Amino acid sequence: MTRLETSDCMWGVGLADSVARTVEQSAGERYSLRSFSCQAIPAPADYSRDNPCLIWIAWSAWEHMTLLQQQFFTRLESAPKVLLLDEDVPISHVEDLLIQGSFSTMRLPLKPEQVLDALHRAEEVAHLYADIYKMTQEIYLERELLARKNEQLSFINQFISRAAQSLEPAAVLNGACQDLKRLLPVDMLQGIFWNTEQPAPQNTLPGLEAVCFMATDKDSEPRQAWLHLLLDSATRATGQPVRSYQILPLASDGSTLAGIPPRPTPGTVMFLPAACGGIQFGCLALHTSSPVNLGRDQVELLHTAASHLSLALRNALLFDKARNEAEYDGLTMIHNRRHFDRRLREELTRHERYGHPLSLLLLDMDHFKSINDTFGHQAGDAVLMELGAMLKTTVRATDYPARYGGEEFTVILPQTDAAQAWTLAERLRTRIMGMTFNHQGERFRITASVGIATHTPGAQATPATPESLLREADEALYAAKGAGRNQVHWNMAEDHLQVAAR
Structure with a gap:
């Protein structure tokens, strides 16, 4: 009693x-x-x-x-x-x-x-x-409720503050994962986001273009399970299949956040929509170390956090898109001319300071106009897209490929002398010559001419400039064109001139 x-x-x-x-x-x-x-x-x-x-x-x-x-x-x-x-x-x-x-x-x-x-x-x-006892209980409950509300407000304030500190989507997700640990036993937060503004280009399969932020970029069976869940969540949210996707690691150095991510199991995965202005642009996947049952206030707080996180992620993704548009070519998805000019000047200054050789490749597709005239500009664009993808996978991690303009591409080769540049140029020329393109059932090939310019600090009477290095590479390129195309030339004395066999 x-x-x-x-x-x-x-x-x-x-x-x-x-x-x-x-x-x-x-x-x-x-x-x-x-x-x-x-x-x-x-x-x-x-x-x-x-x-x-x-x-x-x-x-x-x-x-x-x-x-x-x-x-x-x-x-x-x-x-x-x-x-x-x-x-x-x-x-x-x-x-x-x-x-x-x-x-x-x-x-x-x-x-x-x-x-x-x-x-x-x-x-x-x-x-x-x-x-008196009833009043005391009511006061106690009100104090407890007020303390809980204050704790929730503190959580939301910290959550919003951290989310607004960065415009890097991966950093925003990592910070949100740390803050959510105050609310749930969260050990991983991943996400998939898609473009809701631009329609798919003509002559492409319908579907979404998405980017997945995952806890690791290392292939493993758990990662494949998570990837399947993320792609499926995007399809369920939009009713469209994911046509293409990119995987980006959440850790800045590309490593896992905590080793191989745990395999998703029933009761440990929660999906939250990422939406702004009533338009969903992504899905957030939370993984908890053990199954959890959420109270109503926890569910409301989680949705509030997801709403603020969505806004921060939307801003970060838009900033990333704007930065990519400023730095990358929209067709080939490698760096554009504007960013190349800035990077070349930076690399030249750095190599001049430390006395390392710097080489530059300038590639031009032979008879590219005939492709546009024969198959149409869409076929020409498809060729340029494949060439851009090939450059990214063929050059070294330290090299810098860019679209110079039209059908011309360039590659900055840090700490690379003339002989090494020649080897890399030949590799690219051979790869291009071996590529087969298909447009509406018509198969065709192309070739490329390559000009090389190399700057070795102290070897010239006057320091090199970006303009002088580009001019030398351009002269070598036109020498290759004049010698019959599908060749590699470098801008050196005539007795060192080498021509690749066609």
Whole structure:
């Protein structure tokens, strides 16, 4: 029985039999009286069990109690206590107790109306304590709710602040994963995002172009399972298949965040939409270390976090797109002329400072105009796209391929002398010559001419400039064209000129 439940039990401590009968008869059948002798004073365990509504204590019993027993009764605030005084007991003996307000007194012999009055006051006290307890519980719940709201607000503020600190999508996702650990046992956050603005180019299969941010770029069976889940979530969200996708690692150095990612299992994966302005542009996949059951407030908080994260990711993706448009050629998806000019100047300055050789390749597709005239410009664009993809996979990781303009491409070769540049140029020329293109059932091939320019710091009387290096590569390219095309030339003395076999 709790302290707030209505009790019909009274205690009588050290009451004479006649007094006990008066109490029982006056109280009626509703109440019961449990009597204790002076030798068996009730203990706290008795109080917890009975929760008496009123305690009658004979003065003789009170005097018989130990100090600890008296303190026990004095500290009982929820149950009114009545000291029954014999006629010869001076009131001065109980003044301290009366001043404390924890006891009231009655003179014996006890009258029925006195018993009823004491019971009435006991009921009032019980109701008062019930109201106080209820108010206390409400205050406690309000404080608990306020503390939870403050914690949620702190979480959202930190979440928004961290999400706004970077315009790199991978950094935004990594930061969100760390913050979500305050809410859930999240150990991984991945995502897939697609373009919602541009329609698919003509003559291409319908579907989405997507980018997947994953916990690793290393092929493994768990990664394949996650990739399948991400691609499937995009299809379910849009009703379209994913036509092409790119995988980017979440860790900045390309390594895993925590080794091989765990395989997705039922109950440990949650998908949240990434949407702005009512338009979904991606899906977020959360992985928890163990299955979780979310309360309503957690679900609301998670959706609020996802909404703010979506805005940050949208801004980061748009910034990344704008940066790519400024740095990359939209058709071939390798660096454009503007970014190439800046990079060449930077590399030339760096190689001049450290005394390393720097080479430059300039490639031009032979008779490219005839492809456009014969098969159309769409076929020509398709050829350029494949050439751009080939360059990215053929050159070294330190090399820098770019589209120079039209059907011309260029490759910056850091720390590369003339002989090494020749080897790389020949590799590219041979690869291009071996490529087969197909347009509407028509198969055709192309060739390329390549010009090489190499700058070795200290070898010339005057330092090289980007303009002079480009001019030398251009002269070598036109020499290759003039010698019959499908050749590699470098701009050096005539006795060092080499021509590749056709």
